[in-house]
Amino acid sequence: MEQTIKEVLILSGKGGTGKTSIVGSFAHLAENKILVDCDVDASDLHLLLAPKPTETHDFKSGVKARVEADKCSGCGMCAELCQFESITMGETAVISPLNCEGCGVCAHFCPEEAIVLQENHCGSWYIADTAYGPLVHAQLFAGEENSGKLVSHIKNQARQLAETTNTGLILIDGAPGVGCPVIASLSNVDLAVVITEPTLSGKHDLDRILDLTEHFKIPALVCINKWDLHSEMSDSIEKSCNDRGANVLGKIPFDRQVITCQIQGVPVTADDTSLAGYSIKAIWKKLKEHL
Amino acid sequence: MQIAVGSGKGGTGKTTISTSLALSAGTDVQYLDCDVEEPNGHIFLKPKLTHRETVVVTVPRLDESRCTACGKCRDICAFNAIAQFGKTVMIFPEMCHSCLGCFRVCEEDALIEDTREIGILESGMAGDIHFVHGRVRIGEAMGVPLLKAVKHKAEQDRLTIIDAPPGTSCPFVESVNDADYVILVTEPTPFGLHDLKLAATVLKNFKIPSGVIINRSDLGDDRVQRYCDSENIPVLLEIPFQRAIAEGYARGINLVDTVPELRTVFSDLLTRIAFEVAQ
Numbered sequence: 030m031e032q033t034i035k036e037v038l039i040l041s042g043k044g045g046t047g048k049t050s051i052v053g054s055f056a057h058l059a060e061n062k063i064l065v066d067c068d069v070d071a072s073d074l075h076l077l078l079a080p081k082p083t084e085t086h087d088f089k090s091g092v093k094a095r096v097e098a099d100k101c102s103g104c105g106m107c108a109e110l111c112q113f114e115s116i117t118m119g120e121t122a123v124i125s126p127l128n129c130e131g132c133g134v135c136a137h138f139c140p141e142e143a144i145v146l147q148e149n150h151c152g153s154w155y156i157a158d159t160a161y162g163p164l165v166h167a168q169l170f171a172g173e174e175n176s177g178k179l180v181s182h183i184k185n186q187a188r189q190l191a192e193t194t195n196t197g198l199i200l201i202d203g204a205p206g207v208g209c210p211v212i213a214s215l216s217n218v219d220l221a222v223v224i225t226e227p228t229l230s231g232k233h234d235l236d237r238i239l240d241l242t243e244h245f246k247i248p249a250l251v252c253i254n255k256w257d258l259h260s261e262m263s264d265s266i267e268k269s270c271n272d273r274g275a276n277v278l279g280k281i282p283f284d285r286q287v288i289t290c291q292i293q294g295v296p297v298t299a300d301d302t303s304l305a306g307y308s309i310k311a312i313w314k315k316l317k318e319h320l
Numbered sequence: 321m322q323i324a325v326g327s328g329k330g331g332t333g334k335t336t337i338s339t340s341l342a343l344s345a346g347t348d349v350q351y352l353d354c355d356v357e358e359p360n361g362h363i364f365l366k367p368k369l370t371h372r373e374t375v376v377v378t379v380p381r382l383d384e385s386r387c388t389a390c391g392k393c394r395d396i397c398a399f400n401a402i403a404q405f406g407k408t409v410m411i412f413p414e415m416c417h418s419c420l421g422c423f424r425v426c427e428e429d430a431l432i433e434d435t436r437e438i439g440i441l442e443s444g445m446a447g448d449i450h451f452v453h454g455r456v457r458i459g460e461a462m463g464v465p466l467l468k469a470v471k472h473k474a475e476q477d478r479l480t481i482i483d484a485p486p487g488t489s490c491p492f493v494e495s496v497n498d499a500d501y502v503i504l505v506t507e508p509t510p511f512g513l514h515d516l517k518l519a520a521t522v523l524k525n526f527k528i529p530s531g532v533i534i535n536r537s538d539l540g541d542d543r544v545q546r547y548c549d550s551e552n553i554p555v556l557l558e559i560p561f562q563r564a565i566a567e568g569y570a571r572g573i574n575l576v577d578t579v580p581e582l583r584t585v586f587s588d589l590l591t592r593i594a595f596e597v598a599q
């Protein structure tokens with residue numbers, strides 16, 4: 030019988046909310062799952078999970094323009110057409126690969142056919158073994174456009190892997206922000222868990238991320254990390270979440286032990302002395318009821 | 321002089337530092353929040369926003385009466401924003417990168433220049449600080465044009481502090497590429513170190529001078545410090561964890577208001593950076 034695969038996405042409006050520590054703990058607590066790290070720009074999850082790659086692949090997407098200087102007459106047509114300020118004129122045209130979006134308009138109109146479009150190798154992706162099960166992750170090269178394509182790609186790979194291995198749960202560490210990579214990480218997701226902090230900016234970011242999950246009609250639950258740093262704010266976040274139908278799954282206290290665990294490279298839930306660890310266990314138990 | 325503040329990743333205190341610098345400058349200073357996805361600077365600077373504009377990009381709209389379905393626009397569009405089914409041409413403006421290629425190849429004048437709203441840009445004053453930020457529209461995937469619009473507000477002869485977006489991909493690079501100096505804010509944890517390395521490598525490739533501020537410097541180990549030493553990146557400042565700072569931050573109170581002594585530290589830092597840039 031075909032098993033339904035549940036996808037749970039863990040998000041935070043912004044980095045630094047302790048998301049990676051919490052996802053690492055969920056990875057420790059969940060049985061039989063596939064892990065995905067959608068933060069392809071600056072992923073940290075691998076620092077906790079110590080993955081050993083079993084597969085490494087190049088990721089190519091789009092094209093970049095390159096000038097063949099010996100053919101270029103220096104007419105300046107391409108520089109005039111380029112909307113991304115990526116071409117400057119010297120003797121010949123010079124294209125800055127960083128600004129080039131690969132639209133190909135310059136190549137199309139160059140009277141000397143001096144511009145070639147080359148496939149753009151913009152990152153790598155991996156399937157890896159970890160102590161907590163397989164992890165699909167990726168690294169985008171610095172300065173590349175984080176367009177969400179790499180995110181969609183690794184999510185599809187994880188889904189295929191889940192199908193072939195008959196795994197019912199995909200646990201996804203989401204990309205930060207509210208832009209294209211996050212939108213890509215939201216697709217197909219059954220449940221989103223948003224990690225926030227009781228700060229004014231945390232509240233602001235949480236609202237934006239809940240607008241986004243609402244926009245894509247994905248049920249969302251909230252965890253408040255370091256709630257005791259500002260308990261009134263924590264209460265007010267809890268209330269506003271309830272009002273908009275995104276219930277708070279639980280609250281995690283500020284705990285220096287979390288950083289000690291990070292340095293030792295172990296999930297907080299594996300540390301019996303950590304208060305935060307206990308709260309995350311309770312949160313995970315409640316989360317499972319929603320699956 | 322343009323100083324950008326980045327961090328490899330969010331949450332390390334980038335906004336705290338960039339707003340503190342702006343507040344400590346003591347002169348006319350400009351603060352540009354280039355984190356258009358999650359702008360937070362306004363929470364700490366509380367500017368009076370007096371100006372607001374919608375930022376749009378150009379996208380094509382089809383004039384069906386003129387279109388002969390020749391397929392030229394579909395062929396040139398590298399982003400699949402134009403599709404054709406038989407004699408029907410369809411345009412998906414949300415995929416469009418505004419390269420204008422389709423307009424240039426259409427021989428029937430069948431494409432009309434339309435606009436898509438990508439977000440808003442707001443500006444105003446926060447005391448002596450000229451404040452600008454952008455907010456990308458929810459669900460809008462392309463933030464970079466809005467980020468560019470914010471950056472275009474930079475005034476040449478004024479000290480400008482740029483609050484860069486997190487990460488090291490395209491938006492980060494776009495925010496720092498004109499900067500005279502970049503401050504990277506980090507934490508002394510394995511995560512902080514990893515993100516710092518990525519960002520520092522980018523800056524090294526661009527040959528932009530940079531220095532590091534270690535935030536919550538006593539909550540971790542000394543690997544960040546050791547990395548900076550080995551790479552010859554100056555550690556400009558270390559700020560130890562204080563519950564009062566965290567609680568102040570939670571309430572939207574800026575660091576230099578919670579710990580007023582830091583004002584001189586930050587203004588000295590600006591002097592030091594100005595000196596280094598002038599070298």
Ligand code: SF4
Pocket residue numbers: 096100101102103104105106107108121122138139140141142143144
């Ligand atoms: S259009 Fe072609 S020939 Fe003219 S400057 Fe550009 S690359 Fe050179």
Ligand code: SF4
Pocket residue numbers: 132379380393396397398399400401402415416417418419420421422423
């Ligand atoms: S402007 Fe460029 S990206 Fe937009 S639809 Fe036309 S060809 Fe495609």
